[in-house]
Amino acid sequence: MISVKEASMVYDNGCRALNKVTFRIEEGEFVFLVGASGSGKSTIIKMLTAEVRPVEGRVLVNNFNIGKIKKREIPYLRRTLGVVYQDFRLIENKTVYENVAFAMRAIGASGKAIKNRVPYVLELVGLIGKEDCRPVELSGGEQQRVAIARALVNNPRVIIADEPTGNLDPERSLELMVLFEKINELGTTVLIVTHAKELVDQFGKRVIMINKGEVASDQTGGYYTYEEE
Numbered sequence: 001m002i003s004v005k006e007a008s009m010v011y012d013n014g015c016r017a018l019n020k021v022t023f024r025i026e027e028g029e030f031v032f033l034v035g036a037s038g039s040g041k042s043t044i045i046k047m048l049t050a051e052v053r054p055v056e057g058r059v060l061v062n063n064f065n066i067g068k069i070k071k072r073e074i075p076y077l078r079r080t081l082g083v084v085y086q087d088f089r090l091i092e093n094k095t096v097y098e099n100v101a102f103a104m105r106a107i108g109a110s111g112k113a114i115k116n117r118v119p120y121v122l123e124l125v126g127l128i129g130k131e132d133c134r135p136v137e138l139s140g141g142e143q144q145r146v147a148i149a150r151a152l153v154n155n156p157r158v159i160i161a162d163e164p165t166g167n168l169d170p171e172r173s174l175e176l177m178v179l180f181e182k183i184n185e186l187g188t189t190v191l192i193v194t195h196a197k198e199l200v201d202q203f204g205k206r207v208i209m210i211n212k213g214e215v216a217s218d219q220t221g222g223y224y225t226y227e228e229e
């Protein structure tokens, strides 16, 4: 569960990126986070992953209090979150299988657990047959699926994706959103930052719109609009 209450965030240079932001995301929800460039979406993601801290207000993520979290607790917070970035961030000299298995090894999973789990997530994201490929041998959409498999492999409670379709064509973007929907149906909470207006409208999910560091609207049902400055 994610609970953000009256949270503000100010960068070191004095830029007030978030101003008294409030929203709550329950277990199992599917939420789009939208807003113009510079409105504060990435800052919200950074706050949820404890890369930055609120200067006021309260932010709870899966029972961790981000304002008070100790440095040594941050890896445990992050294990409850699977984060997917626009630029994939895969390890270039490892295969698809190894990229995903690596995330399990990093938290000390047994060889047996890895052998059981990795094929399951690769099948879930539609990458069976690509296990031995290196990222350079894959399309953009396939690379993004590897990133999603890696984010999912440790069974996080929440998947957070920052512009996951930013580098994909409309057809691949739609397929990717369908995959996120499937992951959500299997029980994982999904939070997606996106500029892909058509997709957001098409899926009819809850949409939180950020404008100049504040929540401008929070409603379910798709259609949204904002002015790019």
Ligand SMILES: Nc1ncnc2c1ncn2[C@@H]1O[C@H](COP(=O)(O)OP(=O)(O)OP(=O)(O)O)[C@@H](O)[C@H]1O
Pocket (backbone or CB within 6 Å): 011, 012, 013, 015, 016, 017, 035, 036, 037, 038, 039, 040, 041, 042, 043, 044
């Ligand atoms: N490291 C930083 N130091 C100082 N100011 C920053 C930093 N990162 C972001 N900002 C500022 O904070 C505000 C919010 O930025 P943020 O990256 O959260 O926006 P965004 O909605 O994710 O934009 P985009 O859609 O372009 O990725 C902007 O005014 C930006 O200039």
